[in-house]
Amino acid sequence: MNQHLSSEQIARWMAGERTPAEEQHARQCPECGAELARMEAALSLFRGSVRAWSEQSIAQPQAAWKPAPVAHRWGLQPMRWAVACVVVLMLAAIPLYRNASEKQRQAELAKADAALLEQVDAEISRAVPATMEPLAKLAAWDSMPANQGDGRTKQKGGLVQ
């Protein structure tokens, strides 16, 4: 094998696949040997770099797979408690507000009902339809006793002498 290792052969070598002929060539060819060493060094540096970065970045071990107990998580965060209190107060205020507005609505309904009943009573108590009311008044005036009425003195059949 006289030719230099190809790009694909070097990639295969790095992945762990190599033939005896390639191994022999790498031992005899300083250029290919240096290229393989350079790649190996770069990959080794990369591995070390990732591991160093990871070790530096990783947080302290904890029971990551378990959800933290609720009391513990809330105990450390007073802001959450404050928000929870506000929410509870708001929820508690809703029924009070609803009661007050309900009472007001009931009162208005009762008022309207009373007005309606009054109007119905008035209608029922009429002896004649509204359009005939003037005639009915005249008739009533005619049959009205002398001591009643609007103060004017009169008698059936003629004026009082």
Next chain:
Amino acid sequence: MMDAMRSATSELEDFDAVVQLHRARVFRFALASLRDRDAAETLTQDCFLRAYHGRDRFRGDARLTTWLMQIAVNLVRDHVRNRRLQFWKRTQSSSVDFEAASERILDRDSSPEARAVANEQLRAVWSATERLPGRQRTVFLLRFVEDMDLLEIAAATGMKEGTVKVHLFRALQAVRARIGSRV
């Protein structure tokens, strides 16, 4: 075989120990894939939550590590798919973090020139992995960061071994092209 399966399933009985043992690995894979510390932390928690809830379904026919990495691979894939735009934004902003961490691993005894070359190579690999398509990046990280063999990667990703090889070769070629090939 049955003993191995029984032993794998019994590992899950002490789930705290499972988390202690495998958390760093899952987090590392998530961090390298997403390049976002918070997202990696969330994903790691999610991974163990899913494993915990699904522990009854683990029959021990694969290694526990492979099973956990399978969950992590799926979560990373879903995360990238759902948040593609944010992913690239975060990638750029977090580049400073890994560069700072990388400084620690560069040999302080070597010459400034050698350190500069090593630093340049490192940047090139990071940059290349950033540009790899999702599957190639996953396979590359599992192989060269997590030291998983092809069969384990196939089990974790749900791909056939031949497909894993193809993705790995392509990823390596892309990385090498980024570093600057001699041949």
